[in-house]
Amino acid sequence: MPAFDEAAIDRMIADTQRPLDGFAELYEQVLAVQGFAQDAEKLVTVECSTQGVTALDINPRALRWGSDKLATTILELIGASLADLQQKSNALMAERWGAAPPDLTKEGNPAELRLQNAQGTYDRAMENAMAELARIHRRVDGS
Incomplete structure (x- = not known):
């Protein structure tokens, strides 16, 4: 039975944490x-973040459209703003993970395989550590 290798444990921990390097920074950037x-006439502007709609600017001239057109425009712009948010977030993740972020829902994805x-x-490592502890225990009991 090989002796307990503390350096191997340290390397194992470092290897498992390596994929997470920079993840907190990326997470903050995405947030x-x-x-x-x-809209085409630049009368209604919508901004969204991961928190939802963060800004809605309606030029008073847009009020002349009537409630139906204004409501429809706002809803369409919310969708477009969320799509823009998604595209920008994907671009950030692509910088970190390549052309496309890994599909974490797919069986056998890189994250699952690493895990x-x-x-x-x-x-x-735990089996080796427990075996080493048992060996030490036997040696101590035998002395």
Whole structure:
């Protein structure tokens, strides 16, 4: 039975954390993204963030459209602003992960495979650690 290798445990922990390097910064950047949309006449402007609609600017001239057209325009612009937000967020993630963010819902995705690998490495390390503790315990009891 090999001796307990503390350096191997440290390497394993570092390897499992490496994919998360920069994730907190990326998360903050995505939270700061603002989506923007404006009608063709530039009378209604909508901004959205991950919190929802953060700004709605209606020029008084847009009030002449009537409530139906104004409501429809606002709803369309909210959708467009959210789409802009999504596009900008995707662009940020693509900078970090390549052309497209990994599909975390797909079985066998890279994150899942890394997690399974890390779990296997952790399990083996714990088995080795427990075996080493048992060996030490036997040695102590035998002395």
